Amino acid sequence: MDESIKKSIYDFFSLKDKVAVITGAGNGIGKATAKMMAELGAAVIxxxxEKEPLKQTMLEIIxxxxxxxxxxxxxxxxxxxxSVIEQVQDMHGTIHILVNNGATMGGGKTVEKVDESEFNRLIDVNLRGVYRFIYEVLPIMRKQQYGKIVNVSSVAAIAGDxxxxxYSAAKGGVISMSKTxxxxxAQEKINVNVVAPGLIKTRMMHEWEIEPALKRFHRIGEPEDVAATICFLASDAASYFSGQVLSPNGGEYMV
Ligand SMILES: NC(=O)c1ccc[n+]([C@@H]2O[C@H](COP(=O)([O-])OP(=O)(O)OC[C@H]3O[C@@H](n4cnc5c(N)ncnc54)[C@H](O)[C@@H]3O)[C@@H](O)[C@H]2O)c1
Known part of the structure; x- marks a missing residue:
């Protein structure tokens, strides 16, 4: 891309002087988001x-x-x-952006294999995990009357899988919670939005999903397709967006 065009895009979506906490930043979409946010000028946490992948993300950003x-x-x-939020407060004194991306996959389980403990395990990571970070970060955002929260859901929440x-129940909960x-x-200048990706090339994608997807779309999504959507919603360019669900999915599902 022409350097001057790249510069004007970067200026528009700038995250300069912003402190951004990103969960699940060791792999896939979270890693791509951490790298993109750092490139846009944010101080990334x-x-x-997973320790080793996290270290790798850090090394690549440095x-x-x-x-x-x-x-x-x-x-x-x-x-x-x-403790994470306290450490960030000690280091930076504030948090402007929270990206709740960390999650675990369902594993292709049919309903009879989802017993109560398996159901609870997944809800604990994919829904309660989102709630926990929001609960700890909100007092900081409220105090400064500024905040961007971007929660990662899935097409599975809106179209079913x-x-x-x-997994669908947890991701549906993420959307409902975000809208409320x-x-x-709204009055406190804190924007809460959702990104609901379609099929994205990470370890969460199942091999068997590739062929049918390629028959319908010209390509499978890359982590950067989702990262760009998250960065947009985290930037002031999206300050009139709140309670919205943006779905980078190549046309698989249309709201
Ligand atoms: N890949 C897809 O096709 C797809 C589609 C729709 C939605 N999503 C969503 O995108 C997000 C990112 O997924 P991805 O595809 O990059 O998968 P991924 O497995 O590469 O990344 C998920 C990250 O979350 C971390 N994580 C899992 N459990 C955790 C826990 N208890 N505490 C802290 N971190 C934990 C993992 O270590 C991993 O780094 C997830 O919310 C996922 O549900 C992915």
């Missing part, structure tokens, strides 16, 4: 349960000249979530 800290965190553990009722929060926080 990359969180993940190599590219970005600002990053990596904090290991299991989003199912309230004490760890609280062939399996994994627990958007209304509750």
């Amino acid at each position: 990359a969180c993940d349960i 190599e590219a000249g970005g600002s990053v800290e990596a904090l290991t965190c299991d989003i199912t553990q309230p004490v760890q979530v609280k 062939m399996t994994d009722i627990h 929060l958007a209304k509750e926080l």
Whole structure:
């Protein structure tokens, strides 16, 4: 891309001087988002349960000249979530952007294989994990009357999937929770939006999904397709968006 065009796009979506916390930043979409946000000028706090991939994200951002800290965190553990937010407060004094991306997959389970413990396990990561981070970050955003929260859901939440009722239920909950929060926080200049990706080339994608998808669309989505949507919603360019669901899905599903 022409450097001057790239510069004007970067200026428009600039995240300069913003502090951004991103969960699930060790792999896939979260990693691409962390790298893109750092490139857009944000001070990135990359969180993940997996230490080695998280370290790799950090190294790649540092190599590219970005600002990053990596904090290991299991989003199912309230004490760890609280500690991450306290550490970020100590380091930066504030948080402007929260991206709730960390999640686990359903594993292609049909309903009879989703017993109550499996259902609860997935809800604990994919829905309660989102709630936990929002709960800890909100007092900071409220105090400064500024905040951008972007929660990652899925097309499975709006169009359903062939399996994994627990995954769809959790991702549906993410959308409902975000819409209510958007209304509750509208007067406080805190935007809450959702990105609901279609099929994206990460380890979460099943091999068997590729061929049928390629028959319908010209390509499979890349993590950067989702990262760009998240960065847009986290930027001031999207300050009139709240309670919205943007779905980078190549046309698989249309709202
Ligand atoms: N890949 C797709 O096709 C697709 C489609 C729709 C939605 N999504 C959503 O996109 C987001 C990113 O997924 P991805 O495709 O990049 O998959 P991924 O597995 O590459 O990334 C998910 C990240 O979340 C982390 N994570 C899992 N459990 C955690 C926990 N308890 N605490 C902290 N971190 C934890 C993982 O370690 C991993 O780094 C997820 O919310 C996922 O549900 C993905």
